[in-house]
Amino acid sequence: DAKTTQPPSMDCAEGRAANLPCNHSTISGNEYVYWYRQIHSQGPQYIIHGLKNNETNEMASLIITEDRKSSTLILPHATLRDTAVYYCIVYKPTDSWGKLQFGAGTQVVVTP
Amino acid sequence: EAGVAQSPRYKIIEKRQSVAFWCNPISGHATLYWYQQILGQGPKLLIQFQNNGVVDDSQLPKDRFSAERLKGVDSTLKIQPAKLEDSAVYLCASRRGVMADTQYFGPGTRLTVL
Numbered sequence: 001d002a003k004t005t006q007p008p009s010m011d012c013a014e015g016r017a018a019n020l021p022c023n024h025s026t027i028s029g030n031e032y033v034y035w036y037r038q039i040h041s042q043g044p045q046y047i048i049h050g051l052k053n054n055e056t057n058e059m060a061s062l063i064i065t066e067d068r069k070s071s072t073l074i075l076p077h078a079t080l081r082d083t084a085v086y087y088c089i090v091y092k093p094t095d096s097w098g099k100l101q102f103g104a105g106t107q108v109v110v111t112p
Numbered sequence: 113e114a115g116v117a118q119s120p121r122y123k124i125i126e127k128r129q130s131v132a133f134w135c136n137p138i139s140g141h142a143t144l145y146w147y148q149q150i151l152g153q154g155p156k157l158l159i160q161f162q163n164n165g166v167v168d169d170s171q172l173p174k175d176r177f178s179a180e181r182l183k184g185v186d187s188t189l190k191i192q193p194a195k196l197e198d199s200a201v202y203l204c205a206s207r208r209g210v211m212a213d214t215q216y217f218g219p220g221t222r223l224t225v226l
Contacts, residue, residue, distance in 0.1 A: 043116070043203050043217030044155065087154060093213055097167045098143060100205075100215060102154025 003027065003090040009107040012082075018075040020106055022088030025069045031092045033064060033071045037084040038105070044087065047073065078110045114138065116218035118204050124224045130192040133221045137185070137206030144181055145215065146189050147203040155203055161187065191223075199225045 005023040012018040024033060034049040048055055048062045050071070055062045061074040075082055087105040091098075117136040125131050137144050142163050147155035158177065159169040164184040172179070176195070181187040191198055201220040207213075 041219075043205070043220050045217070046214045049213060085154075097160055097162060098207060098215065099145075099157050099160060099168060100155075102156070104152075104154055 004088045006106045012078045018078045020073040023070045024090045034089045036087045039084040118218035128193040132190045135187045135204030141206035143207045145205040149201040194225045
């Protein structure tokens, strides 16, 4: 079973920041928070991951709370191409041969 | 670099028929995964290989599903015989090795069983 809780859906206006929450209250000290997204008819795509510190790359920012029980993925300027299902996954790459356990994710719809 | 390749992209078969899917991972990636994604759900792991050896097939319905990765490169997933509930997208993913951070996914094969 997935170790994370995400809202099933959310809408965002084009050009605005999209803030996607994720709860992972049972995360252990050596587990990372990973985010993937899946655009319609495509395979999942890696976005970003973090352990304790906030992370930023060209796609998004990841904010992890100090107690690590929740996190927020931020898409700074959402575009129509960001419409996708976003998965938050708690994961340790060296455990279980790196098996990813996906939940249902959050369906994000970016509107003009 | 080239991504994970899968074929065919779409397949429609009758129940009780057989079907096979092919995956070519990113060059040099030792670990290969097959996931099943039913409509409206997240992907679920079926089997994973490290080089040409199976390291986890606990979720694979072995009475009808089989998979192989003979030379540690490309892989084939087979269903024989297919059932209606096998209708899903079958995703292949790979990563460089056991310490690598990221899995890369192919576009998937959409299977419809009638």
